[in-house]
Amino acid sequence: MKKANLIIIIVIYIASIGLISFLGMEVSVLDPVIPVTEVQCINEEDNYTTIGELRGNMLITLTFTTAGNAADLSGTILQLYWRVYPDNASNSEVKFVYDTTNTNVEFVTDGDGRQTGTILFYAKTVIDVQIIATDGTKISTTVTIAVV
């Protein structure tokens, strides 16, 4: 075999490895961002609350007894439960948007200042709470809470 042919075959041999590595490799996205597609409030009826619907939103009705207390979580309080879809969303954190001028309502926050979904009621009131995903998609659901 002539040297030129041998060199060409060796070049093709090595180039094939490079080409397959470059063009033929399996594409795998490392740590992909999975956005939130839906937020649902999943509170259910119990002895203290009833679930209904108002203007297409979930309506949670509860009876006012005494003012809610943040120290021992006593009085009229409501714990909101929610679910973020898909379950493997990159950022499943939510925040609660409500009428902050309503002084009859207070949202409990943890040591880091994050809202836990626990609401204290100091008097009878009606309030709309919007549960919004914080991953930038602004996907949300609105819950109307009536304390009667």
Place this chain on the structure above:
Amino acid sequence: MASTPFEYKKSLITKAKKNKQHRPINSAFIKNTKLLLRDTQGLTSLIYIVIGMPIAILLLNTIYDAIDTRLIGDQMAMMFNVLVILLLAMSTNIDIAHVFSQEGASAYLNKTIPQPYVSTLSTKLVLNGVAMSGSLAVAVSIFVQSAGYSSAVTVYMFLALECVYLSHLLMSAELDIMNPQNQQYATTGEHALNPNDVRSSVYAYIMSIFVAGGTFLLATDDNSTVWVKAFCVCLAFLALRVWLYVNKVSIYYKER
């Protein structure tokens, strides 16, 4: 003295061999085999490729297996396997492009054998063809085992590549028959820029690229029948080359 004179102390070991009568075609085959075995350069080149090709394919597929390829990557791997196998196999045929001329002034003896020229001349191609066919079968088996194809694909793939290899073998022989370089070999014993060698090399590249590219395109279309289609095309091409070879031998070897 330290040296030994060779003039009169030569060991003369002579064994009288009984002269056997062979059939003309066997006789031509034995003569051509002996000529090949005495051609150290040609024989070494052939042995290197016969042994080296399966090893090269094994190494290549070991590297490919280490790459996490998708479908197009698998098809590219098949294409490059075919390309490398054919290039290595056909590179041995470049020596066939001067196999008749290499005999120099004694090439005319081929015309004295009272047999059809085709059978006499073809005996020069047999040893090369058989050795490379064996190597080709091993190389294809290694590739198929690595790629995980079925046994039917192995057979069709081998037959397709064998047809391409044999076609190029006959093309290279035709080049020497149509454009003999006997004068050059008779004068100097070698031909550094034999035009037949160059043409044979070019044909090898063109055919390898065409077959590898063709199978790649067929594989992207329908992977299951690619080697059946390739075999049919290659078989038709081989039939054409055999017909042309027989015709050209009968035309160019006619005594003028």
